[in-house]
Amino acid sequence: MTLLIGSLSDCISAIYTATVFYWALPSGHYGGVPYIPVHKSLRWMLQSTIDRYTIMQNLQKPYFEDPGVAKIWMFGVWKYSINNAEFARTFFTQSDIFEKVNVRKMIPHSLGPRVPGRSLVFENGSAYRGHRAVVSPAFRHLWPAHLFKKPMDDMIHVFETDCSKPVEVLHIFYRTTVDVLGHIVMGYDFEALRNPGNKYTSMYDNLVAAVVHPIYNMLPWLDLFPVGNRTQQWKNLERFNAFLENTIEERLAEVEKMALLTSDERNNASLLTLLLESYIQSTSGKMLDDRGKPVTPLTKEELRDNIGLFYVAGYDTTANALSFAMMELARYPEIQKKARD
Numbered sequence: 001m002t003l004l005i006g007s008l009s010d011c012i013s014a015i016y017t018a019t020v021f022y023w024a025l026p027s028g029h030y031g032g033v034p035y036i037p038v039h040k041s042l043r044w045m046l047q048s049t050i051d052r053y054t055i056m057q058n059l060q061k062p063y064f065e066d067p068g069v070a071k072i073w074m075f076g077v078w079k080y081s082i083n084n085a086e087f088a089r090t091f092f093t094q095s096d097i098f099e100k101v102n103v104r105k106m107i108p109h110s111l112g113p114r115v116p117g118r119s120l121v122f123e124n125g126s127a128y129r130g131h132r133a134v135v136s137p138a139f140r141h142l143w144p145a146h147l148f149k150k151p152m153d154d155m156i157h158v159f160e161t162d163c164s165k166p167v168e169v170l171h172i173f174y175r176t177t178v179d180v181l182g183h184i185v186m187g188y189d190f191e192a193l194r195n196p197g198n199k200y201t202s203m204y205d206n207l208v209a210a211v212v213h214p215i216y217n218m219l220p221w222l223d224l225f226p227v228g229n230r231t232q233q234w235k236n237l238e239r240f241n242a243f244l245e246n247t248i249e250e251r252l253a254e255v256e257k258m259a260l261l262t263s264d265e266r267n268n269a270s271l272l273t274l275l276l277e278s279y280i281q282s283t284s285g286k287m288l289d290d291r292g293k294p295v296t297p298l299t300k301e302e303l304r305d306n307i308g309l310f311y312v313a314g315y316d317t318t319a320n321a322l323s324f325a326m327m328e329l330a331r332y333p334e335i336q337k338k339a340r341d
Contacts, residue, residue, distance in 0.1 A: 037072035045214035117305030129289035138274035154193035
């Protein structure tokens with residue numbers, strides 16, 4: 001029975017893929033931007049044992065070398081993927097010109113876009129400027145080193161404990177990133193390094209895996225019929241949102257009673273505290289966006305989704321960047337020596 005279901009699923013996917021590839025080719029007016037053929041993407045994504053580095057090197061890199069922008073089929077549409085920091089900044093901040101597609105509204109049944117939800121990632125125009133006006137003040141300062149001390153001590157302890165055998169570096173950096181984000185964003189200890197596999201860490205891992213799942217991102221209609229682990233991932237989204245909402249309500253009650261933070265207090269506050277202070281100011285009607293227009297206050301759902309976005313966007317990207325950095329240091333001992341010195 002399992003084999004039959006698997007074969008039937010493969011046949012349906014193959015028919016769907018062939019259909020998609022037929023009508024999803026970019027039109028002749030796409031400006032000459034290179035695009036990665038759908039069948040190539042699916043072929044690589046279906047190889048679940050292939051790591052991200054291999055996919056990037058073999059599938060994506062050849063299309064990004066010039067001009068640093070390519071089109072990729074994802075969430076049932078063609079999207080621009082940008083491999084140039086200056087281009088990305090221009091595209092993302094000038095949403096009046098480069099309007100973002102609201103994937104969450106386009107495919108509301110899909111789990112991936114539901115995690116960032118109603119955050120600034122999908123907004124355009126005045127709505128985007130309103131989100132940005134509330135969110136930006138939380139990032140306009142340097143994080144003091146002591147906020148990183150405990151996660152770093154825990155990470156070093158894990159490396160030293162396991163140094164007698166090969167270790168999965170990416171796995172350890174995932175744990176480290178969860179703990180750092182917990183401390184920085186919400187002042188919360190996930191205990192991911194000291195107590196791996198606890199319920200909150202497992203929930204978080206499972207949810208992030210759902211967001212970046214290549215097959216569901218390529219074929220979003222599969223979320224109409226969630227089975228197996230996918231049903232648990234939907235439940236984890238509910239649990240994660242409930243966790244954020246409860247934490248926000250508790251912290252908001254505290255922040256509402258506080259005077260405005262001093263410069264020193266702001267430098268030592270969690271991102272959630274700074275974001276809530278900014279959120280409260282926006283509800284007064286006195287906060288203006290970058291065009292001098294009054295900001296429409298965020299709803300509680302939008303506030304929650306922006307906080308959730310920091311966790312999801314910061315987790316996978318940070319852990320992989322740290323792993324690549326360690327790999328490059330291993331490949332070039334002379335650079336590693338400079339870093340040690």
